[in-house]
Every structure is written in C-alpha cells, then in structure tokens.
Amino acid sequence: TRLPAPLSRAGRSRCGGCLCGPRAGVLPGPGRAAPPRRRRGANVCGDRAVGTPTWSCDGGVASAPGPRGFSGEGAATRTRRERPGTSFLDGRESKCLRAGSANSTHALRSHGAFEASLSRTADRVWGRGALDSGRARPAPVARSPQAALGQLCGPLQAPGAPRKETALREEAADQQVKSLSSVLSRYQGFHGQAGGRKNCSGRGGAVLYIRVPVGTLVKEGSEVVADLSCPGAEYVAARGGAGGKGNRFFLANDNRAPVTCTPGQPGQERVFFLELKTVAHAGMVGFPNAGKSSLLRAISNARPAVASYPFTTLKPHVGIVRCDDHQQIAVADIPGIVRGAHRNRGLGSAFLRHVERCRFLLFVLDLSEPEPWTQLEDLKWELEQHEAGLSQRPHVVVANKVDLPEARAAVPRLRARLGPSAVALSAATGENVEALLLRLRELHRQHVATEPQRGRQPLRG
Numbered sequence: 001t002r003l004p005a006p007l008s009r010a011g012r013s014r015c016g017g018c019l020c021g022p023r024a025g026v027l028p029g030p031g032r033a034a035p036p037r038r039r040r041g042a043n044v045c046g047d048r049a050v051g052t053p054t055w056s057c058d059g060g061v062a063s064a065p066g067p068r069g070f071s072g073e074g075a076a077t078r079t080r081r082e083r084p085g086t087s088f089l090d091g092r093e094s095k096c097l098r099a100g101s102a103n104s105t106h107a108l109r110s111h112g113a114f115e116a117s118l119s120r121t122a123d124r125v126w127g128r129g130a131l132d133s134g135r136a137r138p139a140p141v142a143r144s145p146q147a148a149l150g151q152l153c154g155p156l157q158a159p160g161a162p163r164k165e166t167a168l169r170e171e172a173a174d175q176q177v178k179s180l181s182s183v184l185s186r187y188q189g190f191h192g193q194a195g196g197r198k199n200c201s202g203r204g205g206a207v208l209y210i211r212v213p214v215g216t217l218v219k220e221g222s223e224v225v226a227d228l229s230c231p232g233a234e235y236v237a238a239r240g241g242a243g244g245k246g247n248r249f250f251l252a253n254d255n256r257a258p259v260t261c262t263p264g265q266p267g268q269e270r271v272f273f274l275e276l277k278t279v280a281h282a283g284m285v286g287f288p289n290a291g292k293s294s295l296l297r298a299i300s301n302a303r304p305a306v307a308s309y310p311f312t313t314l315k316p317h318v319g320i321v322r323c324d325d326h327q328q329i330a331v332a333d334i335p336g337i338v339r340g341a342h343r344n345r346g347l348g349s350a351f352l353r354h355v356e357r358c359r360f361l362l363f364v365l366d367l368s369e370p371e372p373w374t375q376l377e378d379l380k381w382e383l384e385q386h387e388a389g390l391s392q393r394p395h396v397v398v399a400n401k402v403d404l405p406e407a408r409a410a411v412p413r414l415r416a417r418l419g420p421s422a423v424a425l426s427a428a429t430g431e432n433v434e435a436l437l438l439r440l441r442e443l444h445r446q447h448v449a450t451e452p453q454r455g456r457q458p459l460r461g
C-alpha cells in the first residue's frame with residue numbers, strides 16, 4: 001500500500017520526497033497558492049508539456065515553450081540546466097531582466113483640411129526569461145481599444161524596483177509646421193530595452209514627438225484636452241507602460257538566487273482629434289469680393305489668390321505685417337462670410353473658428369456696394385451667432401475700393417454712419433493703406449500690453 005505523500009507546511013502534497021509544491025504542468029487555480037520557491041540544491045520534479053506554462057520548485061521555468069533540463073517525476077537531483085536562450089536566468093547568478101513597454105499610434109485623417117484624428121493601439125513586449133509562479137503572471141489588461149482608452153497600462157513599480165521604462169508620445173506646437181497635413185496617419189512609439197545581466201536596467205523608450213502647427217486643439221472625444229496655442233507648447237499624448245521587474249526585485253532571505261522576472265506592461269492607448277485654429281493677431285472679416293485678399297497682398301508679403309468671383313479664398317491665409325519698430329503683426333485672411341452663414345449658407349460658419357483666436361479684427365467693407373454699412377451689421381450679427389461677444393473684440397472698420405468713383409462718393413455717408421474711425425482705402429492702388437498700418441500698430445501695442453505672459457508649458461507635471 002502506498003502511503004499518502006507527506007504534507008508540506010502550506011498543506012500541499014510533496015511529490016517524490018522533494019520539497020516542491022504542485023506538480024509541474026498544473027496551473028494553480030483560484031484560491032490555490034503558488035508553489036514555494038526551492039532553496040538551492042533542493043530536489044526538483046515536474047513533468048511538462050512543451051508550450052504549457054509550468055512551475056518547478058526552484059522557479060526556473062519559462063513560459064511557452066517550457067524549459068528543458070528537468071524531467072521525470074520525482075527526480076531527486078538536478079544535474080544540469082540548459083539555457084533556452086542567452087538571457088535565461090541562471091539560478092547561480094543574480095541578473096535583472098526587464099521588459100520594455102511598447103506603444104503604437106494610429107492616426108486617421110478626416111476629410112476636413114484642418115482636422116485629423118489620432119488613435120493608438122497598445123502593443124506589448126513580454127519580458128524575456130522565466131516566469132515561475134502565479135505571482136509573476138501579468139495582471140490582465142483590457143485588450144479592446146474601447147476598453148483601453150485612457151488607460152495607463154501597467155501598475156506603478158514598487159519602491160526599489162528597477163527604473164520604470166516609460167515612452168512618451170507628445171505633440172509639440174511648431175511654428176515651422178503650417179498645417180496638419182504633415183501629421184501622419186499612424187505613429188508607433190519606441191520600445192524600451194530589456195534589462196540585462198548584472199542588475200542592469202533597460203533603457204526607457206525614447207520620446208516620440210509629433211509636430212503640429214501652433215493653434216492645434218487636441219480633443220479626446222468632445223473634450224478639449226490641450227490647446228497648443230503658443231510656440232513650443234507640448235502635450236503628453238500617451239505614456240508607455242511600466243517596465244518589468246528583474247529578478248533582483250525578488251531577492252529575499254529565503255530566495256537568494258531568484259530566477260523570476262515580470263514582463264513589461266502595455267502602453268497607453270488614446271484616440272485624439274486634432275483641430276487647427278489659425279492663430280493670428282488680426283483677422284480680416286468681410287463679404288466675398290470685398291477685397292480682403294487684395295488688402296493682405298497690399299500690407300504683407302502673403303500672396304493669396306485674388307479674383308473677381310466670390311469665394312476665391314477657401315481657407316485662411318496668414319500674412320506678416322512688418323512694422324518700422326521691427327514688430328511683426330500676423331494678419332489672417334478669412335474666407336468670405338455671407339448673411340445666414342450661421343445657418344450654413346455660403347461656406348457656412350465652420351471657418352469662423354479661425355476668428356476665435358484673433359486678438360483683434362478688421363471688418364473689410366466693399367465701399368462700391370450700396371449702403372456698405374449694412375455689411376458691418378450683418379458681419380457682426382454672424383460673429384455673434386457663432387460666439388457671443390466675438391464681434392465686440394477690438395476692431396478697425398476698413399472701407400475698401402475707394403479708388404472707384406461711386407465708392408469715393410459714399411465716404412461721407414459712411415463716416416456719418418460709422419464715425420470718423422472708419423479707414424477708407426484702396427487695396428488696388430495702395431491709397432491710404434498707411435492709415436490702416438498705423439491703426440494695426442496701435443491695436444497690436446494694446447494687445448501686447450494686456451496679454452499675460454505665456455511661457456513654454458512644462459513637459460511633465
């Protein structure tokens with residue numbers, strides 16, 4: 001009659017007289033404790049099938065495929081351990097293996113010229129080497145993109161653990177980038193390195209910068225998470241997962257030669273929508289054919305298209321006006337607005353978002369039209385429909401085409417209606433353009449005096 005195997009202190013049966021715990025090839029179920037680690041020199045047992053996670057009492061077992069070197073149930077001694085790889089953890093050495101974190105980013109550009117969407121999927125890199133018990137199994141992480149959205153994958157490392165490998169994904173506002181067309185449709189981050197021998201930590205993954213134009217709004221769903229409105233502004237879009245723990249982490253009095261490591265955690269997965277709002281000091285607002293593009297050509301080096309048909313300009317152009325005192329004023333030529341634009345007439349009001357960022361406005365009226373002052377009322381009405389208070393920003397009223405006889409005749413009536421501050425000029429001939437530049441300079445000076453100093457935002461909080 002075979003006697004039942006003696007019980008260990010933990011209440012588990014020993015096999016073959018050695019001190020090992022559950023038999024190799026058996027996964028510890030819920031509520032069942034992981035096997036204790038074997039002291040050096042203790043007996044080893046366990047049969048195993050290749051590809052099945054297994055345990056041995058000394059913890060020197062890898063995930064699939066299973067390690068070699070142990071065979072036979074109840075084998076009394078271990079004669080030699082074969083290394084499954086160059087970085088296999090040897091029970092006689094203290095080494096640190098770490099898993100790098102990995103991330104990848106997808107971007108889907110939408111139809112609009114100023115919108116793009118970014119999404120990321122997390123990748124994972126498992127630690128090389130051995131996993132020996134349930135304790136070393138990685139925590140389950142959400143796999144579906146929806147479940148993983150906004151998730152910072154991987155727990156923070158315990159004190160004393162090797163340095164966390166973190167890969168950052170960032171967006172940086174760059175003045176050299178003029179549109180979102182340079183933003184690619186997919187980004188993949190850099191992996192952290194695996195740890196090495198002699199207690200060496202792996203190098204963290206490098207920072208991947210995505211350069212976007214100044215004025216980019218970063219949205220996550222409908223929520224605005226970052227407003228990169230000043231040069232050099234940065235936003236950490238996604239963080240890499242924490243690195244794995246090397247076997248040094250598992251060093252204990254009863255385990256002087258740990259051969260356990262943990263894998264790195266998957267990185268963060270987030271989906272962004274990028275929206276560009278043109279940033280300029282002054283925005284030119286007017287009806288189609290009022291002469292906005294012609295005026296921008298007259299006061300700056302910008303060369304927007306000019307034609308005698310409405311809606312020549314379909315996207316904003318920014319020109320730089322250089323003043324005598326070396327100040328530079330950015331002036332944006334906004335596509336024409338018609339009555340009912342807020343009800344989607346004409347080009348609609350989508351591009352009015354570019355006006356939101358302008359510190360002051362130039363209302364450009366076509367003085368050759370009958371009753372040009374009504375244009376001003378309509379323009380202000382449309383701005384108010386888009387955003388309350390938008391029409392109240394500091395502004396200059398510009399009456400264009402004064403070179404035409406009917407326009408010149410309308411100047412006194414215009415002044416009577418709008419006051420003497422309205423600037424009557426001709427973009428075509430350059431008549432009285434200096435008066436507009438002086439007004440621009442004055443508005444810019446007021447803006448600089450009132451605008452709070454905004455420096456470069458910190459990279460990490």
Ligand SMILES: Nc1nc2c(ncn2[C@@H]2O[C@H](COP(=O)(O)OP(=O)(O)OP(=O)(O)O)[C@@H](O)[C@H]2O)c(=O)[nH]1
Nearest residue numbers: 289290291292293294307308311312313336427428
């Ligand atoms: N006579 C005269 N014609 C002008 C003047 N400024 C512009 N024009 C003409 O007006 C027409 C429209 O000029 P644009 O500069 O394209 O007008 P716009 O406001 O940019 O028009 P959209 O881009 O459609 O909104 C062109 O045929 C210009 O030559 C001006 O000062 N005098």
Ligand SMILES: [Mg+2]
Nearest residue numbers: 292293312313
């Ligand atoms: Mg134009």
